[in-house]
Amino acid sequence: MRSSALPPAVARYGSVLVAVLTLAFVTAGAAPTLAVTAERVTLSPTADPSTSQTVTWRASDDYTPVLEVTAAADADPILRVEGQRTGSTAGVHYRATVRGLAPDTAYRYRVGDADGGAFGDWRTFTTAAADPDPFRFLYFGDVQNDITAGAAPTVRAALADAPDAEVAVHSGDLVDRAEDDRQWSEWYDAFGPAATGGVNQVAAPGNHEYSGRNLSGHWPLQFPGAGNGPDDEALDGTVYHTDHQGVRFVVLNSNYAYAPGGDRDGWLRSQARWLRGVLEDNPQRWTVVTFHHPVFSNAPGRDNGPLRDTWLDVFEDYDVDLVLQGHDHSYGRGNLVANRTGDPDVQTGPVYVVAVTGPKMYRVDDSVWVDNGAEARVQRGQTQTYQIVSVDGTRLDYVAKTREGEVVDSFTITRDERGKRVTDTLGR
Structure with missing residues (x-):
């Protein structure tokens, strides 16, 4: 460090x-x-x-x-x-x-x-180091509801557990009502000025950051993005990438239901084209992509087929390491069945994660995963988590924990001369 x-x-x-x-x-x-x-x-x-x-x-x-x-x-x-x-x-x-x-x-x-x-x-x-020095970052799913009493304790547990974190990744639904200034105040209070004013916030908008079909007026004022997204005014400030010590962080906007003029397919395809360019010209060892709606949902009736149809091949073709999502108010982690190896604890390819930080919960079911050629290696309902990711050279370590310190999930991704492999470490 x-x-x-x-x-x-x-x-x-x-x-x-x-x-x-x-x-x-x-x-x-x-x-x-x-x-x-x-x-x-x-x-x-x-x-x-x-x-x-x-x-x-x-x-x-x-x-x-x-x-x-x-x-x-x-x-x-x-x-x-x-x-x-x-x-x-x-x-x-x-x-x-x-x-x-x-x-x-x-x-x-x-x-x-x-x-x-x-x-x-x-x-x-x-400032970030110019070289891929070791560092840690935090990942938060939906904070959204009952922020002060229900979500803030989990947020503060995360900040206490990783006081040296250099980036905070948010996969959307930071608040419940897009234009409610009181809720935004609660979100800022939950994280505290030392975190929001001392750590770069990499944030993707969720559906609750939209009011009607319009992005919250708060969003671009608080989270302007890096300014290098697609040439599409509707995506300004919500799609971008930033490089930090060997990791390329990419933010996408999965709110295709609010695409201008109802052009859902155009909204998704323009991001897919941009993403291919960003991943094709990527000098970093590691790639982390975040957005709100999961490509593999944790419950039936919440499926996001258009996202999967448009973006999944890009993630797989460029072997993205982590795809960090929210929306389903539960925990899930998995991969495509095609990326299994002969060892049941080892996979290749991208890892897809869904997480929730706030107290709003939905039930879990792996049918969407199974029906679309994937497997949920870990699923957990009724559980608020935060995630710490440690990056060190050829190794990336991921752990999901509750505010009480229980480890819900953990795995390691290794990229070295032997190639890439993802190894489950939960319980080891």
Whole structure:
């Protein structure tokens, strides 16, 4: 794992920093001015997080936004980046991207008003290494319902279990009602400012991020994506890829039911064409794809045949390592039967996972898997989980756990001179 100029807890999460940045200043001899509050400070990945970083935030007032960034060991700002006003939802949203950073380096940053000179406390992030150094990332299924009481304990267990995680992957349905600002506040509170403001959030929209047929107004303001998706305005900010230390993370938008003009097939095919290009020109050893609706659902009546018809061959042709999904409010993990080997504990090819982090649950059934040439190696209903994935050279280790620490699933993927193999490790 990387070293840092700061203590690990500060360099990675900045856990000593408060949840809300209060930006205020005092004029000599005068009473304090009205405070400007910055909240929902979020790290969003660029295409190359080793040299650049996007920050989004919301403030109570409309001001001239600026992002200041300094190497963690320095006292004075070394970079001052002009931000932009991106919209409003019960406050004004801003975004700024800093470029020209050094890889594998701890930075401090703060946001504020360029005209008034008011800034908040410093937060921290660390750029990705330029090489495929070992790291860990977290994967969360639907948070969605009863966020504060039902989902937050699982989220916090994950953050405590992997305090060094460098990426957080979300497979959609972060909230239940797309435009409910209170629910978005609960989601941010569940993760806390140290996580959302210290770890890159790789998020795919679920069906509950849509209101009617329209993507939530909150989504692009909070999760703008890396800006390298298909040339399709309807997919802006919801389809992209980012590379992190040997892993290519790819986000897709599986909400074909909301395709403009009802063009479901066009919506899916345009992403499939783009995805083939992204995977064809992939210099990374590992590939992780995330979206919301499963290609193999965990219960009958929830099947997503159009996704399977359009995307499955792409995943298999390019041997994607992990396909991380949500939507079914249960846990499932499996593979195509064609990818079995002579060893019952070993498979080849992509691994398909469905998970849920929040307390809303559905029953499980493997009929959709079986009827479509696949097998569910692990299924579990009525179980909230979080997932930790550790990447180290030729080896990727995956574990799914409950908030109480029970291991629900685990496996290892190895890519070396002998080829690729996926080995079940649950109970070993």
